[in-house]
Amino acid sequence: AQSVTQLGSHVSVSEGALVLLRCNYSSSVPPYLFWYVQYPNQGLQLLLKYTTGATLVKGINGFEAEFKKSETSFHLTKPSAHMSDAAEYFCAVSPRNYKLTFGKGTLLTVNP
Amino acid sequence: GAGVSQSPSNKVTEKGKDVELRCDPISGHTALYWYRQSLGQGLEFLIYFQGNSAPDKSGLPSDRFSAERTGGSVSTLTIQRTQQEDSAVYLCASSLGQYGGAGELFFGEGSRLTVL
Numbered sequence: 001a002q003s004v005t006q007l008g009s010h011v012s013v014s015e016g017a018l019v020l021l022r023c024n025y026s027s028s029v030p031p032y033l034f035w036y037v038q039y040p041n042q043g044l045q046l047l048l049k050y051t052t053g054a055t056l057v058k059g060i061n062g063f064e065a066e067f068k069k070s071e072t073s074f075h076l077t078k079p080s081a082h083m084s085d086a087a088e089y090f091c092a093v094s095p096r097n098y099k100l101t102f103g104k105g106t107l108l109t110v111n112p
Numbered sequence: 113g114a115g116v117s118q119s120p121s122n123k124v125t126e127k128g129k130d131v132e133l134r135c136d137p138i139s140g141h142t143a144l145y146w147y148r149q150s151l152g153q154g155l156e157f158l159i160y161f162q163g164n165s166a167p168d169k170s171g172l173p174s175d176r177f178s179a180e181r182t183g184g185s186v187s188t189l190t191i192q193r194t195q196q197e198d199s200a201v202y203l204c205a206s207s208l209g210q211y212g213g214a215g216e217l218f219f220g221e222g223s224r225l226t227v228l
Contacts, residue, residue, distance in 0.1 A: 009152070036219075043116065043203060043219030044155075090155065098143060098207075099168065100217065104154035 002027045002093045004103035012109040019063075019078040021106050023091035026072060032094040033074040035065055036102075039087045047089070050074065061085070086110045114138065116220035118204050124226045125194055133189045133223045137206030144187050145217060146179060149201040158202075161187060194227045201225070 007022040025031060032051050036044040048059025055067040061084075065076045074091060091103040117136040125131050137144050146158040157171040161181045172178070176194075181187040191198055201224045205217040 041221065043221045044205075044217070045219070046216050049216070098160055098162070099157070100145075101157070102147075102155040104152065 002031065002095055002099075002101040004091050004093050004101055006089075006091050006103035006106050008106055009104065010107045010109070012111060013081045014111050015083055016080050019076070019081045019085065019108065021076040021089050021091075021108065023065075023074045023076065023103060024072055025074060025091070025093040027093055027095055029095045032096055033065075033067060034092040034094070034100065035059065035063070035074075035076050036090045036092060037087050038090065038105075044090060047076070081108075081110045083110050083112065116204055116206055116218050118202075118220035118223050120223055121221065122224045122226075124228065126228050127196060128193055130190065130192045131194055131225060133191075133202050133204075133225070135187045135189070135204030135206075135220060137185065137187070137204070138218055139185075141206035141208055141218070142184065143207045144181060145205045145207075146187070146189050147203045147205065149203055149222065150199075155203065158189070191225075194225075196227045199225055199227045 003026045005024045034049045035047040037047050038044045047063050048057050050057050050067045058064045063078045088105045088107045090105045092100045094100050119134045144161040147155045149155050159179050160168040163184045164181050176192045179189045201222040203222045205219045207217050
């Protein structure tokens with residue numbers, strides 16, 4: 001079985017500051033890992049994903065995440081927050097099939 | 113349109129009534145999913161379709177919930193005898209291929225259901 005824990009339901013940063021959203025997972029098989037973003041009143045959009053190969057993956061809008069197997073983590077970072085990054089972010093895990101299990105989400109607020 | 117389309121976008125109903133929620137996936141996407149999003153609960157998997165078949169319906173909360181897909185395209189989620197705890201946003205997603213294209217799901221904007 002798979003599960004995802006996102007540490008912090010709400011993260012607040014200042015514009016220009018580092019963004020760090022934490023995700024830990026459990027999986028009985030080598031996983032695929034994902035981050036999705038949801039802007040207000042919109043559906044979810046894929047930010048980035050890890051399937052195989054390089055453990056540091058880059059996504060859209062300057063976000064990146066690093067798969068650390070030893071820590072069972074897949075934290076999302078961005079060096080400098082922008083006001084437009086304010087949204088809810090979801091980490092998800094898949095046992096390499098159709099099934100995605102999502103975390104409960106982290107709401108990111110960016111202060112001017 | 114090019115994206116996943118859901119209707120209605122908002123539905124207010126009275127307890128005990130039946131509701132139908134519709135999803136029109138991206139053309140050519142064989143996989144279709146329904147998720148439920150409740151405040152503070154994240155996304156809860158409901159059902160997965162591959163073509164018109166539903167090999168995984170393990171997330172449907174009760175026998176009041178059912179879903180079908182026809183023509184390998186449009187899907188309808190039906191909730192009978194709605195209860196207040198059914199209030200949530202119901203999200204539909206589609207993807208290419210049997211294995212979801214390595215997880216790239218394309219989501220609609222959701223149908224917000226409010227049960228009074």
